[in-house]
Amino acid sequence: MTLSAPVPPVPTDVPTGSVAWLRANVARFSNGPDHVRRRALAVSLLEPIGDLREKAFARTQGIVAALDDFDVMAEVARPVPVGVLASALGLPDVSADVALVAAAYHPHVTPGAAAEAALGRLIEACGGADERAAARIGLLVQACDATAGLIGNELSAWLSGKPVGQPVLSTRRRIDGADVPVPLEGTPFGAGPRACPGSRHATALAAGVFQALQGFRLTETKTVWVSSPNLRMPAQLWVTRGRTADGLC
Known part of the structure; x- marks a missing residue:
């Protein structure tokens, strides 16, 4: 089993503008020439983007300035990366809609009305349902939980002194005609052509x-994790103002 194997195919004869349409038009669920072309489009959208650290720092500071106790996952870890990346891609703050679509993105999930409506708004913000819109939305959706997991796991580990957990544990590949999970241990960002x-x-x-959260400490010693077979991240991560022994790195 290797990460270079094809991904399980998704239906392509689907209604334009639906969550199924998004799956059928992003690199994540494509194979062959479609994957090469769509990945190249996503890369071209990301290449000119810079200053993300500074922008994430400023946005986080703005959110937490008036807060003493808050859940990092809800207030920062999801909305900040998506909001900053959306702005860099020429979109308004669509983080709430991206979160709804992200929860219905994978093929084993049946999208509800809220996710379909959210995708409709995202497509409208992108100017219509074409492959470029799918690429922009796909980048935001895939950044949503994965980056939130990266933030939540690193922050939890640094503030608690426990080992860092990898946010994305596995992916799926089509091998010998079967759809099988492939572990991502040691490769948090994947490897190879994908x-x-x-x-x-x-x-x-x-x-x-992390820079903007200097001086906060955990208020809960026991972490509750998101219930997911391929994702490990805190469901909530409550912090309060105050110093830890070593601070954040």
């Missing part, structure tokens, strides 16, 4: 958030 094209962007966003 390695995450936004790894440096995610790292910069997370670094900006």
